[in-house]
Amino acid sequence: MISSLSTGLMRRDRVFDFLAPSVSEQLNPNCSTMLYMENVSVSFDGFKAIDDLNFYVDTGELRCVIGANGAGKTTMMDIITGKTRPDTGRVVFGDNVDLLSLDVAQIALAGIGRKFQKPTVFEELNVFENLELALADDKRVFSTLRVRISSEQQGQIEDVAAMVGLETLMRKRAGALSHGQKQWLEIGMLLMQRPLLLLVDEPVAGMTHQEMEKTGQLLSDLAGKHTVVVVEHDMEFIRSIAKRVTVLNQGSVLAEGSMDDIQQNDAVRRVYLGE
Protein backbone atom coordinates (compact mmCIF):
# COMPACT_ATOMS: atom_id res chain seq x y z
CA MET A 1 0.00 0.00 0.00
CA ILE A 2 2.86 2.35 0.92
CA SER A 3 4.62 1.64 -2.36
CA SER A 4 1.51 2.22 -4.45
CA LEU A 5 0.99 5.45 -2.56
CA SER A 6 4.51 6.62 -3.18
CA THR A 7 4.44 5.75 -6.88
CA GLY A 8 1.12 7.54 -7.05
CA LEU A 9 2.71 10.61 -5.55
CA MET A 10 5.73 10.38 -7.81
CA ARG A 11 3.60 10.40 -10.95
CA ARG A 12 3.37 14.02 -11.88
CA ASP A 13 0.46 13.49 -14.28
CA ARG A 14 -1.63 12.02 -11.47
CA VAL A 15 -0.88 14.51 -8.73
CA PHE A 16 -1.96 17.53 -10.74
CA ASP A 17 -4.93 16.94 -13.00
CA PHE A 18 -4.02 19.82 -15.23
CA LEU A 19 -0.65 18.25 -16.09
CA ALA A 20 -2.29 15.08 -17.38
CA PRO A 21 -2.44 14.83 -21.17
CA SER A 22 -6.00 15.36 -22.29
CA VAL A 23 -7.74 12.16 -23.23
CA SER A 24 -9.25 13.52 -26.43
CA GLU A 25 -5.73 14.18 -27.71
CA GLN A 26 -4.82 10.53 -27.33
CA LEU A 27 -7.93 9.41 -29.13
CA ASN A 28 -7.76 8.50 -32.77
CA PRO A 29 -11.10 9.55 -34.26
CA ASN A 30 -10.52 7.53 -37.44
CA CYS A 31 -10.39 4.16 -35.72
CA SER A 32 -12.72 1.57 -37.16
CA THR A 33 -14.07 0.31 -33.84
CA MET A 34 -15.29 2.95 -31.41
CA LEU A 35 -15.85 0.78 -28.36
CA TYR A 36 -14.50 -2.56 -27.16
CA MET A 37 -15.79 -4.38 -24.15
CA GLU A 38 -13.96 -7.66 -23.61
CA ASN A 39 -14.61 -10.35 -20.99
CA VAL A 40 -16.31 -7.86 -18.72
CA SER A 41 -17.91 -9.18 -15.55
CA VAL A 42 -19.42 -7.44 -12.59
CA SER A 43 -21.44 -8.78 -9.69
CA PHE A 44 -23.43 -7.09 -6.97
CA ASP A 45 -23.65 -9.11 -3.75
CA GLY A 46 -23.05 -12.33 -5.63
CA PHE A 47 -25.52 -11.56 -8.40
CA LYS A 48 -23.78 -11.49 -11.77
CA ALA A 49 -25.20 -8.42 -13.46
CA ILE A 50 -22.67 -8.65 -16.30
CA ASP A 51 -21.19 -12.05 -17.08
CA ASP A 52 -18.24 -12.28 -19.48
CA LEU A 53 -19.66 -9.69 -21.86
CA ASN A 54 -18.04 -9.06 -25.24
CA PHE A 55 -19.42 -6.08 -27.09
CA TYR A 56 -17.99 -4.11 -30.01
CA VAL A 57 -19.38 -1.03 -31.70
CA ASP A 58 -18.11 0.20 -35.08
CA THR A 59 -17.43 3.87 -35.69
CA GLY A 60 -20.44 5.74 -37.04
CA GLU A 61 -22.80 2.87 -36.33
CA LEU A 62 -26.32 3.15 -34.91
CA ARG A 63 -26.63 0.15 -32.60
CA CYS A 64 -29.68 -0.90 -30.65
CA VAL A 65 -29.43 -2.94 -27.48
CA ILE A 66 -32.43 -4.87 -26.26
CA GLY A 67 -32.97 -7.29 -23.42
CA ALA A 68 -35.42 -8.19 -20.71
CA ASN A 69 -35.38 -6.41 -17.34
CA GLY A 70 -32.22 -7.35 -15.47
CA ALA A 71 -30.40 -8.38 -18.64
CA GLY A 72 -27.65 -5.90 -17.80
CA LYS A 73 -28.38 -3.05 -20.21
CA THR A 74 -28.18 -0.28 -17.66
CA THR A 75 -25.20 -1.83 -15.90
CA MET A 76 -23.43 -1.99 -19.26
CA MET A 77 -24.04 1.74 -19.76
CA ASP A 78 -22.87 2.40 -16.19
CA ILE A 79 -19.61 0.58 -16.88
CA ILE A 80 -18.96 2.52 -20.10
CA THR A 81 -19.57 5.87 -18.40
CA GLY A 82 -17.50 4.98 -15.33
CA LYS A 83 -20.35 4.88 -12.85
CA THR A 84 -19.75 1.20 -12.10
CA ARG A 85 -16.36 -0.50 -12.00
CA PRO A 86 -16.27 -4.02 -13.49
CA ASP A 87 -14.62 -6.82 -11.51
CA THR A 88 -12.75 -8.09 -14.56
CA GLY A 89 -12.38 -7.30 -18.22
CA ARG A 90 -11.26 -4.52 -20.51
CA VAL A 91 -13.18 -1.50 -21.79
CA VAL A 92 -11.41 0.48 -24.51
CA PHE A 93 -12.67 3.60 -26.24
CA GLY A 94 -11.36 4.32 -29.72
CA ASP A 95 -8.05 2.54 -30.30
CA ASN A 96 -6.26 3.24 -27.10
CA VAL A 97 -8.22 4.95 -24.33
CA ASP A 98 -8.66 2.65 -21.35
CA LEU A 99 -11.96 3.77 -19.87
CA LEU A 100 -11.38 1.82 -16.65
CA SER A 101 -8.58 4.20 -15.67
CA LEU A 102 -10.80 7.30 -15.98
CA ASP A 103 -13.47 8.75 -13.73
CA VAL A 104 -16.96 9.86 -14.73
CA ALA A 105 -16.00 13.45 -15.56
CA GLN A 106 -12.94 12.42 -17.57
CA ILE A 107 -14.98 9.91 -19.57
CA ALA A 108 -17.54 12.59 -20.36
CA LEU A 109 -14.75 14.91 -21.51
CA ALA A 110 -13.22 12.13 -23.60
CA GLY A 111 -16.31 12.18 -25.80
CA ILE A 112 -18.89 9.78 -24.39
CA GLY A 113 -22.30 11.34 -23.79
CA ARG A 114 -25.15 9.59 -22.04
CA LYS A 115 -28.86 10.26 -22.03
CA PHE A 116 -30.58 8.82 -19.03
CA GLN A 117 -33.87 6.98 -18.97
CA LYS A 118 -35.54 9.63 -16.85
CA PRO A 119 -34.92 13.03 -18.36
CA THR A 120 -32.65 15.01 -16.04
CA VAL A 121 -32.38 18.65 -16.95
CA PHE A 122 -31.53 21.58 -14.70
CA GLU A 123 -35.02 22.66 -13.77
CA GLU A 124 -34.26 26.14 -12.49
CA LEU A 125 -32.17 27.12 -15.51
CA ASN A 126 -33.71 27.96 -18.86
CA VAL A 127 -33.27 26.00 -22.09
CA PHE A 128 -30.45 28.21 -23.29
CA GLU A 129 -28.54 27.90 -20.01
CA ASN A 130 -29.00 24.15 -19.99
CA LEU A 131 -27.46 23.90 -23.44
CA GLU A 132 -24.71 26.34 -22.51
CA LEU A 133 -23.56 24.19 -19.60
CA ALA A 134 -23.35 21.24 -21.96
CA LEU A 135 -20.98 23.09 -24.33
CA ALA A 136 -17.74 21.29 -25.05
CA ASP A 137 -15.62 23.96 -23.37
CA ASP A 138 -13.18 24.38 -20.51
CA LYS A 139 -15.03 23.05 -17.48
CA ARG A 140 -12.65 24.17 -14.72
CA VAL A 141 -13.81 26.52 -11.99
CA PHE A 142 -11.50 29.42 -12.69
CA SER A 143 -12.27 29.47 -16.39
CA THR A 144 -16.03 29.26 -15.94
CA LEU A 145 -15.83 32.17 -13.50
CA ARG A 146 -14.45 34.46 -16.18
CA VAL A 147 -15.63 33.02 -19.48
CA ARG A 148 -18.14 34.79 -21.69
CA ILE A 149 -20.00 32.94 -24.37
CA SER A 150 -18.58 33.47 -27.86
CA SER A 151 -20.83 34.19 -30.82
CA GLU A 152 -19.66 30.94 -32.35
CA GLN A 153 -20.82 29.04 -29.27
CA GLN A 154 -24.08 30.95 -29.25
CA GLY A 155 -24.54 29.89 -32.88
CA GLN A 156 -23.83 26.29 -31.95
CA ILE A 157 -26.46 26.43 -29.21
CA GLU A 158 -28.99 27.85 -31.63
CA ASP A 159 -28.20 25.14 -34.19
CA VAL A 160 -28.66 22.36 -31.65
CA ALA A 161 -31.84 23.94 -30.31
CA ALA A 162 -33.21 24.05 -33.85
CA MET A 163 -32.20 20.44 -34.44
CA VAL A 164 -34.18 19.26 -31.42
CA GLY A 165 -37.05 21.67 -32.05
CA LEU A 166 -36.61 23.98 -29.04
CA GLU A 167 -35.38 27.12 -30.81
CA THR A 168 -38.46 29.13 -29.81
CA LEU A 169 -38.30 28.08 -26.16
CA MET A 170 -34.80 29.31 -25.28
CA ARG A 171 -35.92 31.46 -22.35
CA LYS A 172 -38.31 28.89 -20.92
CA ARG A 173 -37.40 27.39 -17.56
CA ALA A 174 -36.51 23.74 -18.15
CA GLY A 175 -38.72 22.66 -15.25
CA ALA A 176 -41.73 24.07 -17.11
CA LEU A 177 -41.14 21.98 -20.26
CA SER A 178 -43.31 18.98 -21.14
CA HIS A 179 -41.92 15.48 -20.75
CA GLY A 180 -41.20 15.15 -24.46
CA GLN A 181 -39.53 18.54 -24.60
CA LYS A 182 -37.30 17.61 -21.68
CA GLN A 183 -36.19 14.52 -23.59
CA TRP A 184 -35.38 16.72 -26.58
CA LEU A 185 -33.49 19.13 -24.41
CA GLU A 186 -31.48 16.33 -22.95
CA ILE A 187 -30.58 14.96 -26.36
CA GLY A 188 -29.66 18.52 -27.31
CA MET A 189 -27.40 18.75 -24.26
CA LEU A 190 -25.68 15.56 -25.38
CA LEU A 191 -25.12 17.01 -28.84
CA MET A 192 -23.60 20.19 -27.41
CA GLN A 193 -20.72 18.10 -26.13
CA ARG A 194 -19.97 16.95 -29.69
CA PRO A 195 -19.59 13.42 -28.43
CA LEU A 196 -17.99 10.68 -30.50
CA LEU A 197 -20.11 8.06 -28.77
CA LEU A 198 -23.70 8.69 -27.71
CA LEU A 199 -25.39 6.37 -25.24
CA VAL A 200 -29.16 6.80 -25.30
CA ASP A 201 -31.32 5.12 -22.70
CA GLU A 202 -34.98 4.61 -23.71
CA PRO A 203 -35.37 7.79 -25.73
CA VAL A 204 -39.02 7.34 -26.69
CA ALA A 205 -40.50 6.24 -23.38
CA GLY A 206 -43.64 8.31 -22.80
CA MET A 207 -43.55 9.97 -26.22
CA THR A 208 -46.39 10.38 -28.68
CA HIS A 209 -46.21 8.64 -32.04
CA GLN A 210 -45.16 11.78 -33.88
CA GLU A 211 -42.49 12.60 -31.32
CA MET A 212 -41.25 9.04 -31.70
CA GLU A 213 -40.93 9.42 -35.44
CA LYS A 214 -39.01 12.65 -34.99
CA THR A 215 -36.70 11.02 -32.47
CA GLY A 216 -36.05 8.15 -34.84
CA GLN A 217 -35.20 10.57 -37.62
CA LEU A 218 -32.92 12.54 -35.31
CA LEU A 219 -31.01 9.47 -34.14
CA SER A 220 -30.62 8.19 -37.72
CA ASP A 221 -29.27 11.59 -38.75
CA LEU A 222 -26.78 11.52 -35.90
CA ALA A 223 -25.35 8.13 -36.86
CA GLY A 224 -22.39 8.53 -39.19
CA LYS A 225 -21.28 11.76 -37.60
CA HIS A 226 -21.47 10.15 -34.18
CA THR A 227 -21.55 6.59 -33.00
CA VAL A 228 -24.88 5.92 -31.32
CA VAL A 229 -25.90 3.14 -28.94
CA VAL A 230 -29.61 3.05 -28.11
CA VAL A 231 -31.23 0.98 -25.38
CA GLU A 232 -34.94 0.66 -26.04
CA HIS A 233 -37.93 -1.55 -25.30
CA ASP A 234 -40.19 -0.37 -28.08
CA MET A 235 -39.70 -2.98 -30.84
CA GLU A 236 -41.52 -0.96 -33.46
CA PHE A 237 -39.22 1.96 -32.84
CA ILE A 238 -36.13 -0.23 -33.04
CA ARG A 239 -37.32 -1.79 -36.29
CA SER A 240 -37.74 1.72 -37.73
CA ILE A 241 -34.18 2.88 -36.97
CA ALA A 242 -31.87 -0.06 -36.38
CA LYS A 243 -29.46 -1.67 -38.74
CA ARG A 244 -27.81 -3.85 -36.10
CA VAL A 245 -29.33 -5.11 -32.90
CA THR A 246 -27.63 -6.70 -29.90
CA VAL A 247 -29.69 -8.87 -27.58
CA LEU A 248 -28.49 -9.08 -23.99
CA ASN A 249 -29.50 -11.85 -21.66
CA GLN A 250 -28.27 -12.50 -18.12
CA GLY A 251 -25.36 -10.16 -18.56
CA SER A 252 -23.94 -11.43 -21.83
CA VAL A 253 -24.64 -11.17 -25.54
CA LEU A 254 -27.25 -13.67 -26.69
CA ALA A 255 -27.42 -12.69 -30.35
CA GLU A 256 -26.34 -9.94 -32.70
CA GLY A 257 -27.47 -9.07 -36.21
CA SER A 258 -30.16 -7.32 -38.24
CA MET A 259 -33.64 -7.02 -36.81
CA ASP A 260 -34.86 -9.79 -39.13
CA ASP A 261 -32.06 -12.16 -38.08
CA ILE A 262 -32.84 -11.45 -34.45
CA GLN A 263 -36.50 -12.19 -34.87
CA GLN A 264 -35.67 -15.46 -36.59
CA ASN A 265 -33.15 -16.49 -33.94
CA ASP A 266 -34.42 -19.43 -31.87
CA ALA A 267 -32.50 -18.56 -28.72
CA VAL A 268 -33.87 -15.03 -28.79
CA ARG A 269 -37.41 -16.22 -29.37
CA ARG A 270 -37.11 -18.54 -26.39
CA VAL A 271 -35.65 -16.03 -23.98
CA TYR A 272 -36.79 -12.64 -25.03
CA LEU A 273 -40.04 -13.16 -26.82
CA GLY A 274 -41.09 -15.80 -24.32
CA GLU A 275 -41.75 -18.66 -26.74
Place this chain on the structure above:
Amino acid sequence: MDLYSNKTNFLDRAIIIWLVASVFLVPYANLFVEPSSALFLDTFNVTQLGKFLCLAMLALSVDLVWGYLGILSLGHGAFFALGGYAMGMYLMRQIGDRGVYGNPDLPDFMVFLNWEEIPWFWTGMDQFPIAMVAIVLAPGLLAFVFGWFTFRSRVNGVYLSIITQAMTFALMLAFYRNEMGFGGNNGLTDFKDILGFSLRSQTTRVSLFISSAVVLLLAYFVCQRIVRSRAGRVAQAIRDAESRTRFLGFNVEHYKVFIFTTSAVLAGIAGALYVPQAGIINPREMAPLGSIEVVVWVALGGRGTLYGPIIGALIVNYAKSWFTVVMPEYWIFALGGLFVFATLYLPRGVTGLFRSHER
Protein backbone atom coordinates in the same frame (compact mmCIF):
# COMPACT_ATOMS: atom_id res chain seq x y z
CA MET B 1 -29.36 39.10 -27.22
CA ASP B 2 -29.23 38.23 -23.55
CA LEU B 3 -30.86 34.88 -22.95
CA TYR B 4 -29.81 34.41 -19.33
CA SER B 5 -32.49 34.09 -16.71
CA ASN B 6 -30.61 35.67 -13.81
CA LYS B 7 -31.20 39.36 -14.39
CA THR B 8 -30.95 42.40 -12.18
CA ASN B 9 -34.34 43.21 -10.73
CA PHE B 10 -35.47 46.22 -8.75
CA LEU B 11 -34.64 44.63 -5.39
CA ASP B 12 -31.02 44.19 -6.50
CA ARG B 13 -30.89 47.86 -7.34
CA ALA B 14 -32.80 48.83 -4.20
CA ILE B 15 -30.37 47.07 -1.86
CA ILE B 16 -27.33 48.59 -3.60
CA ILE B 17 -28.83 52.09 -3.57
CA TRP B 18 -29.83 51.70 0.06
CA LEU B 19 -26.32 50.58 1.07
CA VAL B 20 -24.62 53.36 -0.88
CA ALA B 21 -27.03 55.90 0.59
CA SER B 22 -26.45 54.69 4.13
CA VAL B 23 -22.68 55.02 3.71
CA PHE B 24 -23.24 58.76 3.32
CA LEU B 25 -26.46 59.50 5.20
CA VAL B 26 -25.88 57.56 8.42
CA PRO B 27 -22.55 59.23 9.24
CA TYR B 28 -24.07 62.57 8.27
CA ALA B 29 -27.06 62.05 10.55
CA ASN B 30 -24.69 61.17 13.37
CA LEU B 31 -21.90 63.70 12.98
CA PHE B 32 -23.47 66.76 11.42
CA VAL B 33 -27.11 66.82 12.53
CA GLU B 34 -27.93 68.60 15.79
CA PRO B 35 -28.72 66.08 18.59
CA SER B 36 -32.02 67.87 19.14
CA SER B 37 -33.13 67.26 15.54
CA ALA B 38 -35.54 64.42 14.69
CA LEU B 39 -33.08 63.26 12.02
CA PHE B 40 -30.25 62.78 14.50
CA LEU B 41 -28.92 59.24 14.84
CA ASP B 42 -26.98 58.53 18.00
CA THR B 43 -23.76 56.55 17.96
CA PHE B 44 -25.34 53.52 19.61
CA ASN B 45 -27.74 53.16 16.67
CA VAL B 46 -24.95 53.63 14.15
CA THR B 47 -22.91 50.85 15.74
CA GLN B 48 -25.98 48.65 16.00
CA LEU B 49 -26.69 49.04 12.29
CA GLY B 50 -23.00 48.40 11.62
CA LYS B 51 -23.18 45.13 13.54
CA PHE B 52 -26.36 44.14 11.72
CA LEU B 53 -24.69 44.80 8.37
CA CYS B 54 -21.94 42.36 9.43
CA LEU B 55 -24.61 39.80 10.31
CA ALA B 56 -26.25 40.51 6.94
CA MET B 57 -22.94 39.70 5.29
CA LEU B 58 -22.85 36.41 7.20
CA ALA B 59 -26.36 35.67 5.91
CA LEU B 60 -25.21 36.58 2.39
CA SER B 61 -22.36 34.07 2.65
CA VAL B 62 -24.78 31.36 3.80
CA ASP B 63 -27.07 32.14 0.87
CA LEU B 64 -24.18 31.68 -1.54
CA VAL B 65 -23.73 28.06 -0.47
CA TRP B 66 -27.33 27.23 0.41
CA GLY B 67 -29.27 29.17 -2.20
CA TYR B 68 -26.98 28.58 -5.15
CA LEU B 69 -25.17 25.36 -4.35
CA GLY B 70 -27.79 23.56 -2.27
CA ILE B 71 -25.44 22.98 0.67
CA LEU B 72 -27.31 23.77 3.86
CA SER B 73 -24.45 24.83 6.09
CA LEU B 74 -25.36 24.90 9.77
CA GLY B 75 -21.83 25.80 10.76
CA HIS B 76 -21.12 29.17 9.27
CA GLY B 77 -20.94 30.66 12.74
CA ALA B 78 -17.56 28.92 13.04
CA PHE B 79 -16.12 30.83 10.08
CA PHE B 80 -17.63 34.08 11.33
CA ALA B 81 -16.09 33.50 14.75
CA LEU B 82 -12.67 32.54 13.36
CA GLY B 83 -12.51 35.82 11.45
CA GLY B 84 -13.68 37.52 14.61
CA TYR B 85 -11.01 35.83 16.74
CA ALA B 86 -8.28 36.85 14.30
CA MET B 87 -9.44 40.46 14.59
CA GLY B 88 -9.83 40.03 18.36
CA MET B 89 -6.20 38.88 18.66
CA TYR B 90 -5.06 42.02 16.88
CA LEU B 91 -7.24 44.18 19.13
CA MET B 92 -5.86 42.40 22.22
CA ARG B 93 -2.31 43.22 21.15
CA GLN B 94 -3.38 46.84 20.61
CA ILE B 95 -4.16 47.08 24.34
CA GLY B 96 -0.44 46.90 25.09
CA ASP B 97 0.37 47.69 28.73
CA ARG B 98 -3.01 49.28 29.44
CA GLY B 99 -4.50 45.97 30.63
CA VAL B 100 -5.49 45.28 34.22
CA TYR B 101 -2.11 43.67 34.92
CA GLY B 102 -0.21 46.25 32.89
CA ASN B 103 1.92 43.61 31.18
CA PRO B 104 3.09 44.94 27.79
CA ASP B 105 3.93 41.50 26.37
CA LEU B 106 1.01 39.36 27.48
CA PRO B 107 -2.75 39.86 27.22
CA ASP B 108 -4.51 39.88 30.58
CA PHE B 109 -5.95 36.38 30.41
CA MET B 110 -2.48 34.91 29.83
CA VAL B 111 -1.11 36.73 32.86
CA PHE B 112 -4.07 35.42 34.83
CA LEU B 113 -3.25 31.88 33.70
CA ASN B 114 0.40 32.40 34.80
CA TRP B 115 1.74 31.94 31.25
CA GLU B 116 5.37 32.90 30.84
CA GLU B 117 5.31 33.87 27.18
CA ILE B 118 2.90 34.43 24.35
CA PRO B 119 2.01 31.27 22.32
CA TRP B 120 3.60 30.94 18.84
CA PHE B 121 0.30 31.41 16.98
CA TRP B 122 -0.04 34.91 18.41
CA THR B 123 3.21 35.88 16.67
CA GLY B 124 2.77 38.89 14.43
CA MET B 125 -0.85 39.40 15.36
CA ASP B 126 0.05 42.86 16.64
CA GLN B 127 0.67 43.81 13.00
CA PHE B 128 -2.52 44.87 11.23
CA PRO B 129 -1.57 43.46 7.78
CA ILE B 130 -0.75 40.07 9.31
CA ALA B 131 -4.05 40.12 11.19
CA MET B 132 -5.82 40.87 7.88
CA VAL B 133 -4.18 37.83 6.31
CA ALA B 134 -5.21 35.69 9.30
CA ILE B 135 -8.81 36.92 8.99
CA VAL B 136 -8.94 35.49 5.47
CA LEU B 137 -6.74 32.43 5.99
CA ALA B 138 -8.20 31.01 9.21
CA PRO B 139 -11.79 30.52 7.97
CA GLY B 140 -10.61 29.92 4.40
CA LEU B 141 -8.26 27.10 5.34
CA LEU B 142 -10.77 25.44 7.65
CA ALA B 143 -13.44 25.56 4.93
CA PHE B 144 -11.01 24.33 2.29
CA VAL B 145 -9.83 21.34 4.31
CA PHE B 146 -13.32 20.55 5.64
CA GLY B 147 -14.84 20.89 2.16
CA TRP B 148 -12.09 18.91 0.48
CA PHE B 149 -12.65 15.88 2.69
CA THR B 150 -16.45 15.95 2.95
CA PHE B 151 -17.21 16.76 -0.69
CA ARG B 152 -14.71 14.21 -1.94
CA SER B 153 -16.39 11.53 0.15
CA ARG B 154 -19.67 12.58 -1.51
CA VAL B 155 -21.29 13.56 1.77
CA ASN B 156 -24.53 15.29 0.85
CA GLY B 157 -27.80 16.68 2.06
CA VAL B 158 -28.77 16.35 5.68
CA TYR B 159 -25.60 14.42 6.55
CA LEU B 160 -23.49 17.31 5.42
CA SER B 161 -25.61 19.73 7.45
CA ILE B 162 -25.09 17.59 10.54
CA ILE B 163 -21.32 17.48 9.97
CA THR B 164 -21.20 21.27 9.69
CA GLN B 165 -23.07 21.44 13.01
CA ALA B 166 -20.58 19.05 14.54
CA MET B 167 -17.72 21.16 13.18
CA THR B 168 -18.88 24.37 14.79
CA PHE B 169 -19.78 22.54 18.02
CA ALA B 170 -16.36 20.89 18.23
CA LEU B 171 -14.66 24.20 17.56
CA MET B 172 -16.76 25.85 20.25
CA LEU B 173 -15.75 23.21 22.83
CA ALA B 174 -12.11 23.62 21.85
CA PHE B 175 -12.26 27.39 22.21
CA TYR B 176 -13.86 27.07 25.64
CA ARG B 177 -10.63 25.50 26.87
CA ASN B 178 -8.11 27.89 28.38
CA GLU B 179 -5.23 25.81 26.96
CA MET B 180 -6.24 26.82 23.45
CA GLY B 181 -4.84 30.26 24.14
CA PHE B 182 -7.87 32.25 23.01
CA GLY B 183 -9.17 33.37 26.36
CA GLY B 184 -11.37 30.33 27.02
CA ASN B 185 -14.84 30.99 28.33
CA ASN B 186 -14.46 34.78 28.39
CA GLY B 187 -12.99 35.04 24.94
CA LEU B 188 -11.23 38.22 23.93
CA THR B 189 -12.56 41.53 25.16
CA ASP B 190 -11.69 44.85 26.81
CA PHE B 191 -10.44 46.21 23.48
CA LYS B 192 -9.07 49.75 23.47
CA ASP B 193 -7.81 50.78 20.04
CA ILE B 194 -7.91 49.81 16.38
CA LEU B 195 -5.04 51.10 14.22
CA GLY B 196 -4.30 53.46 17.09
CA PHE B 197 -7.76 55.04 17.11
CA SER B 198 -9.81 54.68 20.26
CA LEU B 199 -12.76 52.31 19.86
CA ARG B 200 -14.77 54.55 22.16
CA SER B 201 -14.56 57.60 19.98
CA GLN B 202 -17.51 58.58 17.86
CA THR B 203 -15.51 58.94 14.65
CA THR B 204 -13.95 55.48 15.02
CA ARG B 205 -17.38 53.98 15.48
CA VAL B 206 -18.75 55.80 12.45
CA SER B 207 -15.70 54.70 10.44
CA LEU B 208 -16.33 51.10 11.45
CA PHE B 209 -19.92 51.48 10.31
CA ILE B 210 -18.80 52.86 6.94
CA SER B 211 -16.30 50.00 6.58
CA SER B 212 -19.06 47.46 7.30
CA ALA B 213 -21.40 48.98 4.70
CA VAL B 214 -18.68 49.27 2.05
CA VAL B 215 -17.39 45.74 2.65
CA LEU B 216 -20.94 44.36 2.52
CA LEU B 217 -21.41 46.16 -0.77
CA LEU B 218 -18.18 44.68 -2.13
CA ALA B 219 -19.17 41.21 -0.88
CA TYR B 220 -22.52 41.65 -2.61
CA PHE B 221 -20.79 42.46 -5.90
CA VAL B 222 -18.45 39.49 -5.51
CA CYS B 223 -21.40 37.14 -4.90
CA GLN B 224 -23.33 38.64 -7.78
CA ARG B 225 -20.33 38.24 -10.03
CA ILE B 226 -20.02 34.58 -9.03
CA VAL B 227 -23.67 33.61 -9.39
CA ARG B 228 -24.00 35.33 -12.76
CA SER B 229 -20.89 33.73 -14.21
CA ARG B 230 -21.06 30.37 -15.90
CA ALA B 231 -19.58 28.95 -12.69
CA GLY B 232 -22.67 30.24 -10.88
CA ARG B 233 -24.92 28.40 -13.29
CA VAL B 234 -22.82 25.27 -12.79
CA ALA B 235 -23.42 25.69 -9.05
CA GLN B 236 -27.18 25.87 -9.61
CA ALA B 237 -26.94 22.83 -11.86
CA ILE B 238 -25.16 20.97 -9.03
CA ARG B 239 -27.94 22.04 -6.67
CA ASP B 240 -30.66 20.73 -9.01
CA ALA B 241 -29.03 17.57 -10.42
CA GLU B 242 -25.59 16.83 -9.11
CA SER B 243 -24.79 13.62 -10.94
CA ARG B 244 -26.04 15.07 -14.22
CA THR B 245 -23.58 17.92 -13.79
CA ARG B 246 -20.83 15.41 -13.24
CA PHE B 247 -21.76 13.63 -16.46
CA LEU B 248 -21.41 16.91 -18.33
CA GLY B 249 -17.73 16.82 -17.38
CA PHE B 250 -17.71 19.30 -14.50
CA ASN B 251 -15.66 18.42 -11.47
CA VAL B 252 -18.42 18.92 -8.92
CA GLU B 253 -16.07 18.74 -5.93
CA HIS B 254 -13.90 21.59 -7.22
CA TYR B 255 -16.94 23.83 -7.60
CA LYS B 256 -18.20 22.95 -4.15
CA VAL B 257 -14.85 23.54 -2.48
CA PHE B 258 -14.39 26.84 -4.30
CA ILE B 259 -17.80 28.26 -3.42
CA PHE B 260 -17.78 26.90 0.12
CA THR B 261 -14.34 28.40 0.78
CA THR B 262 -15.30 31.74 -0.76
CA SER B 263 -18.40 31.80 1.40
CA ALA B 264 -16.38 30.99 4.53
CA VAL B 265 -13.93 33.80 3.80
CA LEU B 266 -16.82 36.25 3.42
CA ALA B 267 -18.23 35.01 6.73
CA GLY B 268 -14.81 35.47 8.35
CA ILE B 269 -14.46 39.04 7.09
CA ALA B 270 -17.96 39.76 8.42
CA GLY B 271 -16.88 38.42 11.82
CA ALA B 272 -13.73 40.54 11.79
CA LEU B 273 -15.79 43.69 11.22
CA TYR B 274 -18.34 42.62 13.82
CA VAL B 275 -15.91 42.17 16.71
CA PRO B 276 -14.58 45.75 17.10
CA GLN B 277 -18.18 47.00 17.05
CA ALA B 278 -19.47 44.39 19.48
CA GLY B 279 -16.42 44.78 21.73
CA ILE B 280 -16.11 41.05 22.45
CA ILE B 281 -15.61 37.69 20.81
CA ASN B 282 -16.15 34.48 22.74
CA PRO B 283 -16.89 30.83 21.95
CA ARG B 284 -20.66 31.39 22.17
CA GLU B 285 -20.48 32.84 18.64
CA MET B 286 -19.81 29.24 17.52
CA ALA B 287 -22.87 27.81 19.27
CA PRO B 288 -24.75 25.51 16.86
CA LEU B 289 -27.98 27.40 17.53
CA GLY B 290 -26.44 30.63 16.28
CA SER B 291 -25.63 29.13 12.91
CA ILE B 292 -29.16 27.75 12.60
CA GLU B 293 -30.51 31.21 13.32
CA VAL B 294 -28.57 32.55 10.32
CA VAL B 295 -30.37 30.02 8.15
CA VAL B 296 -33.67 31.42 9.46
CA TRP B 297 -32.65 34.91 8.34
CA VAL B 298 -31.85 33.60 4.88
CA ALA B 299 -35.10 31.64 4.61
CA LEU B 300 -37.14 34.55 5.86
CA GLY B 301 -35.54 37.02 3.47
CA GLY B 302 -35.64 34.72 0.47
CA ARG B 303 -33.12 32.05 -0.38
CA GLY B 304 -31.12 32.14 -3.60
CA THR B 305 -31.51 35.87 -4.23
CA LEU B 306 -28.49 37.48 -2.49
CA TYR B 307 -30.56 40.53 -1.47
CA GLY B 308 -33.07 38.37 0.44
CA PRO B 309 -30.68 37.31 3.21
CA ILE B 310 -29.55 40.91 3.77
CA ILE B 311 -33.16 42.01 4.22
CA GLY B 312 -33.95 38.93 6.33
CA ALA B 313 -30.97 39.50 8.61
CA LEU B 314 -31.94 43.14 9.18
CA ILE B 315 -35.61 42.32 9.83
CA VAL B 316 -34.89 39.54 12.32
CA ASN B 317 -32.14 41.41 14.15
CA TYR B 318 -34.15 44.58 14.53
CA ALA B 319 -37.11 42.50 15.68
CA LYS B 320 -34.77 40.75 18.11
CA SER B 321 -33.41 43.97 19.60
CA TRP B 322 -36.94 45.29 19.99
CA PHE B 323 -38.30 42.07 21.49
CA THR B 324 -35.44 41.56 23.92
CA VAL B 325 -36.16 44.99 25.37
CA VAL B 326 -39.97 44.71 25.49
CA MET B 327 -40.43 41.03 26.39
CA PRO B 328 -37.09 39.21 26.47
CA GLU B 329 -38.44 35.80 27.53
CA TYR B 330 -40.65 35.50 24.44
CA TRP B 331 -38.05 36.30 21.78
CA ILE B 332 -37.17 32.66 21.12
CA PHE B 333 -40.84 31.84 20.53
CA ALA B 334 -41.24 34.81 18.22
CA LEU B 335 -38.20 33.63 16.22
CA GLY B 336 -39.60 30.10 15.99
CA GLY B 337 -43.01 31.46 15.01
CA LEU B 338 -41.38 33.62 12.35
CA PHE B 339 -39.63 30.62 10.85
CA VAL B 340 -42.77 28.49 10.83
CA PHE B 341 -44.72 31.35 9.27
CA ALA B 342 -42.10 31.93 6.61
CA THR B 343 -41.93 28.23 5.77
CA LEU B 344 -45.70 27.87 5.50
CA TYR B 345 -46.75 31.11 3.86
CA LEU B 346 -43.62 32.65 2.40
CA PRO B 347 -41.68 29.78 0.82
CA ARG B 348 -39.71 32.30 -1.24
CA GLY B 349 -39.24 34.64 1.69
CA VAL B 350 -40.35 38.18 2.32
CA THR B 351 -38.75 39.35 -0.91
CA GLY B 352 -40.69 36.66 -2.75
CA LEU B 353 -43.78 38.83 -2.23
CA PHE B 354 -42.22 41.37 -4.59
CA ARG B 355 -41.25 38.80 -7.17
CA SER B 356 -44.66 37.19 -7.64
CA HIS B 357 -44.59 37.96 -11.36
CA GLU B 358 -41.68 35.56 -11.88
CA ARG B 359 -42.38 32.10 -13.25
